[in-house]
Amino acid sequence: MRIGDAKQTYEADEAIWTSPTQKFWFALFLLALLVFPLMANAYLLYLGCLVGIAVISTTGLNILTGFTGLISLGQAGFMGVGGYTVAWFSLNTGLPFPVTLLLAGLLAAAVGILVGLPSLRVKGLYLAIATLAASVFLHFIFAEWESVTGGMGGLSLEPAHLFGVTFQSDFRMYFIIVPLAVLMVFAARNVFRTRIGRAFIAIRDRDISAEILGIDLLRYKLMSFALSSFYAGVAGGLFAYFYRVVTPESFPLSMSIFYLAAVIVGGMGNLLGGILGAAFMTLIPEILKLLTAALTPFYPNAPVFMSPMLEIIFGALIVGFLIFEPHGLAEIWHRIRRFFSLWPFRN
Amino acid sequence: MVFMAGLDYFVCGSGHWPDVYDNNNNHNLLVCEAKTERSWLCFLVPGVRGGILSILEISNLSLSFGGVKALQDVSFRVPENTITTVIGPNGAGKTSLFNCISGFYKPQQGTIRYQGEVLAGVKPPARAAMGLARTFQNIALFRGMTVLDNIKLGAHVHMKSGLLSSLAYFGAARREEMAVRREVERHIIDFLEIDHIRRQPVASLSYGLQKRVELARALAMRPKVLMLDEPVAGMNREEKEDMARFILDIREEWDVTVLMVEHDMGMVMDISDHIAVLNFGQVITEGLPADVQNNPEVIKAYLGNSDMDSLRKKLNPQREVA
Ligand SMILES: Nc1ncnc2c1ncn2[C@@H]1O[C@H](COP(=O)(O)OP(=O)(O)OP(=O)(O)O)[C@@H](O)[C@H]1O
Ligand SMILES: [Mg+2]
Numbered sequence: 001m002r003i004g005d006a007k008q009t010y011e012a013d014e015a016i017w018t019s020p021t022q023k024f025w026f027a028l029f030l031l032a033l034l035v036f037p038l039m040a041n042a043y044l045l046y047l048g049c050l051v052g053i054a055v056i057s058t059t060g061l062n063i064l065t066g067f068t069g070l071i072s073l074g075q076a077g078f079m080g081v082g083g084y085t086v087a088w089f090s091l092n093t094g095l096p097f098p099v100t101l102l103l104a105g106l107l108a109a110a111v112g113i114l115v116g117l118p119s120l121r122v123k124g125l126y127l128a129i130a131t132l133a134a135s136v137f138l139h140f141i142f143a144e145w146e147s148v149t150g151g152m153g154g155l156s157l158e159p160a161h162l163f164g165v166t167f168q169s170d171f172r173m174y175f176i177i178v179p180l181a182v183l184m185v186f187a188a189r190n191v192f193r194t195r196i197g198r199a200f201i202a203i204r205d206r207d208i209s210a211e212i213l214g215i216d217l218l219r220y221k222l223m224s225f226a227l228s229s230f231y232a233g234v235a236g237g238l239f240a241y242f243y244r245v246v247t248p249e250s251f252p253l254s255m256s257i258f259y260l261a262a263v264i265v266g267g268m269g270n271l272l273g274g275i276l277g278a279a280f281m282t283l284i285p286e287i288l289k290l291l292t293a294a295l296t297p298f299y300p301n302a303p304v305f306m307s308p309m310l311e312i313i314f315g316a317l318i319v320g321f322l323i324f325e326p327h328g329l330a331e332i333w334h335r336i337r338r339f340f341s342l343w344p345f346r347n
Numbered sequence: 348m349v350f351m352a353g354l355d356y357f358v359c360g361s362g363h364w365p366d367v368y369d370n371n372n373n374h375n376l377l378v379c380e381a382k383t384e385r386s387w388l389c390f391l392v393p394g395v396r397g398g399i400l401s402i403l404e405i406s407n408l409s410l411s412f413g414g415v416k417a418l419q420d421v422s423f424r425v426p427e428n429t430i431t432t433v434i435g436p437n438g439a440g441k442t443s444l445f446n447c448i449s450g451f452y453k454p455q456q457g458t459i460r461y462q463g464e465v466l467a468g469v470k471p472p473a474r475a476a477m478g479l480a481r482t483f484q485n486i487a488l489f490r491g492m493t494v495l496d497n498i499k500l501g502a503h504v505h506m507k508s509g510l511l512s513s514l515a516y517f518g519a520a521r522r523e524e525m526a527v528r529r530e531v532e533r534h535i536i537d538f539l540e541i542d543h544i545r546r547q548p549v550a551s552l553s554y555g556l557q558k559r560v561e562l563a564r565a566l567a568m569r570p571k572v573l574m575l576d577e578p579v580a581g582m583n584r585e586e587k588e589d590m591a592r593f594i595l596d597i598r599e600e601w602d603v604t605v606l607m608v609e610h611d612m613g614m615v616m617d618i619s620d621h622i623a624v625l626n627f628g629q630v631i632t633e634g635l636p637a638d639v640q641n642n643p644e645v646i647k648a649y650l651g652n653s654d655m656d657s658l659r660k661k662l663n664p665q666r667e668v669a
Contacts, residue, residue, distance in 0.1 A: 010528045190516035194508060194524055198500045201491045209487035212449045214475030214504035214568065223510060269491060 016189060033182070037174045045170045052177035053238050054278035057263040059188050059271060060231025065260065066268035067192070068224040069204030070119050071128045074112075075259040076231035077135035080142055080251035081108040082236025087155040087246045088148060095177065097160035097167070099239045108233025111138070116225030120218045135256060142248040154247030157240060167241070172289060177238050184231060186262040191227070191273055200224055204269070254311075261318050267328025276329040284317075285310055401446070402427040402604045403572055408444055408457035410628075417443040418454065419628040425572065425621075430598055430605040432615050434639075435625035436649060441608040444625070445574055448606075449481060461572070476504040478571030482561040482578065484608075488549040494560050494626045495528075495545045498535060501567030502527045527567075535563045538591060540607055555586035562593065566601070573597065575607045579614055587611065591618055616640060624648065 115134040143257035159168035202210035266277020295302035403425035410418040446452040450471035508520035579587040623633040626648040
């Protein structure tokens with residue numbers, strides 16, 4: 001059982017980790033992330049990278065939808081902007097990856113601000129549709145602006161590089177993706193320790209009162225869009241380096257729904273939830289594939305039945321979590337943790 | 348002097364505070380002198396009543412929603428450093444008046460002057476930054492935040508840190524957050540006696556405590572005019588007494604003008620310096636509590652034309668507020 005302790009300073013009281021136990025578990029977690037690629041086979045490594053990219057993008061969408069209350073179906077479009085930015089700059093300039101990724105984030109953020117403009121007037125479903133329209137429009141640009149995007153064929157790019165080191169394998173990409181994911185989740189955590197994060201939550205909870213209390217709604221809604229799409233842009237850029245090809249079909253509309261599902265399943269307005277949701281949603285299709293493979297010897301028709309299962313499961317998960325566990329996986333996680341932190345005195 | 352004691356608190360926060368208070372220093376002296384005989388200066392001498400002592404001046408304000416005339420030609424003044432209360436029956440337009448002052452409703456006619464400046468065209472957040480803080484009739488706390496974060500949100504307009512330093516939580520952003528935390532802890536949480544709940548989510552609090560947290564949040568806005576919409580509605584007797592004491596203390600120690608809407612006549616008559624009565628969107632009278640209390644028009648507004656005795660009793664309650 002853990003014992004609460006009184007803090008000596010406000011700094012200590014507002015630290016992210018407030019107890020040695022928390023620090024210990026987090027250090028262990030970081031160690032596990034470090035050791036994982038050394039132990040994992042190619043397939044697990046591939047999954048690890050995918051989860052890392054998904055965590056970044058889900059965290060971004062969580063800032064916008066979970067914390068600021070603005071539903072967006074534009075995440076795939078913003079990731080596309082990031083992906084194409086990285087592809088174009090690495091093909092045409094040979095800039096190293098930290099620069100191209102930064103540019104990917106910034107360009108996506110700029111597009112995000114434009115797409116967010118209607119958010120002052122429309123909310124909820126209408127905003128979802130407005131962002132969906134923006135996403136369709138971006139998809140159209142990816143497909144049609146051939147001189148820049150390569151049209152339907154897309155762009156192939158060289159591996160990421162920095163100081164003469166190239167990151168052509170999943171193993172090496174892992175060491176870009178995962179540290180960046182950790183860093184960006186922490187940055188998001190920091191935002192919610194400051195006035196900007198409070199403004200986002202205030203807008204989500206009661207926008208009219210928030211405005212009367214001094215929060216400029218347009219400014220902070222756009223800031224949330226910018227931040228969220230910056231995350232999406234970086235995730236899209238990593239996606240481009242990871243697959244080394246981007247086409248319009250790399251960023252389909254279903255991807256936006258995937259990220260919205262990850263936020264809902266994980267727990268809206270909870271950063272840990274975003275991480276859990278991203279991992280969970282990335283792994284479900286893989287589990288389904290394994291299941292199909294296991295069934296095929298007995299039912300040769302299994303792939304026919306199983307292939308549409310993915311959409312059905314995604315849909316069922318969204319509806320199921322919204323109804324039965326609106327606080328998502330994060331809440332389930334907290335329940336488990338409470339159980340252990342109070343054990344053996346109560347259960 | 349009270350105001351001077353208040354000064355060091357603002358100095359210890361972020362650097363841009365003291366100048367506001369310095370500008371007002373000679374002014375403060377004037378208010379102090381005026382205070383003992385405030386009623387004279389503010390209400391009885393026509394020349395002075397409209398002079399520098401009015402922090403808020405509402406002239407010929409009209410607001411309607413379709414056919415509903417929520418406010419009609421409303422004019423009154425809020426003398427600086429008083430507790431001014433707006434009373435009136437349900438639907439009289441009191442909350443609408445607050446919403447006009449906050450900038451949330453746009454009156455079709457009339458002007459609101461704050462410290463001599465016309466507010467038309469000033470957006471609600473800018474008004475908050477100018478020192479117009481408020482609480483809401485239907486508690487408007489942010490459910491997704493703890494008590495402490497709700498209060499800190501009130502300081503938003505006085506903070507500066509941008510997105511980049513927030514992402515890094517380093518340097519300026521961190522220092523600013525800590526300064527606000529210190530300020531909130533020392534001068535608001537202690538003062539309002541809510542130390543024990545600072546970590547709790549607001550949804551878990553009793554109604555009375557939620558109202559107190561709302562007051563705390565408004566104080567974090569460092570108000571010059573503190574607008575309270577029914578601060579003791581729904582409270583029990585003890586909570587009401589606490590709230591009345593807090594309001595009086597705030598006026599004394601924070602150099603704040605209180606503009607309040609309240610139905611509890613005991614509290615209104617006890618702590619108000621100045622009362623304006625609103626009925627069907629119109630000001631029917633304003634003045635000292637004693638004058639308003641016995642004004643037949645007020646009694647009529649409150650009681651229909653019926654039973655004058657019970658009405659009089661309602662307007663002249665036994666003193667139940669300390
Ligand atoms: N947003 C709005 N849209 C339409 N009508 C409104 C709106 N706000 C207020 N009103 C109307 O304006 C009138 C005054 O309402 P207001 O809320 O200001 O009354 P009040 O004096 O605060 O009453 P109470 O004591 O019940 O709080 C009422 O008739 C109300 O229905
Ligand atoms: Mg009202």
